[in-house]
Amino acid sequence: MLILGIETSCDETAAAVVADGVEIRSNIISSQQAVHAAYGGVVPELACRSHIENLQAVIEAALAQAHVTLHDIDLVAVTQGPGLVGALLVGVSLAKSLAYGLGKPLVPVHHLEGHVNAIYLEHPVVPTPYIALVVSGGHSDVYYCPVRGQYLVLGRTRDDAAGECFDKVAKMLHLGYPGGPLVDRCAQEGDPSAIHFPRAMVDKETFDFSFSGVKTAVRSHLLQMTDDAGVRWFDDDTFWPLPTSEMWLQQRNTLLASFQQAVADVLVTKTLRAARQTAARAIVVAGGVACNSALRHAMRRAGESKGVPVLFPSPILCTDNAAMIACAAAHRYQTAPAVYHEKFLTLDAQPNLALPAVHPADNICGDE
Ligand code: KG4
Ligand code: ZN
Numbered sequence: 001m002l003i004l005g006i007e008t009s010c011d012e013t014a015a016a017v018v019a020d021g022v023e024i025r026s027n028i029i030s031s032q033q034a035v036h037a038a039y040g041g042v043v044p045e046l047a048c049r050s051h052i053e054n055l056q057a058v059i060e061a062a063l064a065q066a067h068v069t070l071h072d073i074d075l076v077a078v079t080q081g082p083g084l085v086g087a088l089l090v091g092v093s094l095a096k097s098l099a100y101g102l103g104k105p106l107v108p109v110h111h112l113e114g115h116v117n118a119i120y121l122e123h124p125v126v127p128t129p130y131i132a133l134v135v136s137g138g139h140s141d142v143y144y145c146p147v148r149g150q151y152l153v154l155g156r157t158r159d160d161a162a163g164e165c166f167d168k169v170a171k172m173l174h175l176g177y178p179g180g181p182l183v184d185r186c187a188q189e190g191d192p193s194a195i196h197f198p199r200a201m202v203d204k205e206t207f208d209f210s211f212s213g214v215k216t217a218v219r220s221h222l223l224q225m226t227d228d229a230g231v232r233w234f235d236d237d238t239f240w241p242l243p244t245s246e247m248w249l250q251q252r253n254t255l256l257a258s259f260q261q262a263v264a265d266v267l268v269t270k271t272l273r274a275a276r277q278t279a280a281r282a283i284v285v286a287g288g289v290a291c292n293s294a295l296r297h298a299m300r301r302a303g304e305s306k307g308v309p310v311l312f313p314s315p316i317l318c319t320d321n322a323a324m325i326a327c328a329a330a331h332r333y334q335t336a337p338a339v340y341h342e343k344f345l346t347l348d349a350q351p352n353l354a355l356p357a358v359h360p361a362d363n364i365c366g367d368e
Contacts, residue, residue, distance in 0.1 A: 001074045002066075004098070005326030006059065008051045008091030009083025009111045010137065011035075011042045015059040016322035017066035017073075021330025022124055025066035027316070027323040030054050033178065040171045042137075048086030055094055062322070070102060075340075077322075077329030080108035081353030082138070088349035099344045105337070106344035107329035110355050111320075112139060113149070115286040117328035118313040118321070120148070126311060127281035133271045135295075136287030137163035137178070142207045142271060143355070144278050149331060151355045154274050155207025162263055162289045165211035169218050169259055172239055173252065183256050184292055190250070190257030192294065195221060197262035202269050209266060218259050225251055257294075264294040268302045275308050283310045290318040 078095035099106035170179020303310035
């Protein structure tokens, strides 16, 4: 079965052709980073316009790279939500038209279910139950998944998402957008244990996160930083002009390495605790922040020490893409094919779409 996946929930216009839900024939991602970089974040109206301008060409490129035409497609899959409503509408409208014109089923996909499903493109069998940590620009969620396709929310962020926190720290330092990869790169050159930034709620029972405090701590630390003559680098919190000396760059990289380690430590501690309390047989980490080198390293090491396999998609499948959407759709379709025929005429984008839940069992999380 050949699936055409379409993803336009935020700032990537993406289309992919995936065979049988596992074999990626093409995976085209057109990033809008250049459009949004000048604003230091995603501008919804510009995102929507860029999707309109690019989506058709991106789909054509995906079909061409897979050496197929639209008439070879058996099923159309599209991100229905959550995301920016204008951006989602572009993908949903085109997907509806394609499914209608081709007379094929249309499967709407939850964006976060797409992220979790990216793992099945490279690991067709994931032991269940598992804990899924989804860390992206808009979400930091811990799910208990008793089987593929069911999600019990154990925790989520109470303020900033992890990716948002990386982006805001990068913006503070005028590094560029999106900030996560840039912070990660600078952090490679710094000492992650040099500065102890707060690890919010790490000792609390809750699986919720809070990342706004560490961002403020970075700001306060920056205001105190001095050169070797004891002169502060910055007069105010515009953190401008940026120094250029080697000494500053070393201090900045150490600051970013320590910040990154603080975020990774919290994510690892809570995810491992969730795995232990639910007797999970694996941990799946997904979403853009799953590219982060400190998080990958720390989570793998912690998983090894506790005997829990930790699975990360390849970086290209962690950030927004349409192959993960096609993969998730394949599974949904296989479990209930009849549902997805003729449904597309009433399908609408849903910016606050909820994940398919499980009923909380009485004692999924036993005492430690
Ligand atoms: O999943 P994604 O592509 O889009 C959303 O659904 O939000 O995630 C994007 C987020 C951005 O905040 C970006 O800065 C972050 O993922 N990100 C990273 C890294 N690569 C991407 N954060 C930390 N380290 C990275 N290497
Ligand atoms: Zn995403």
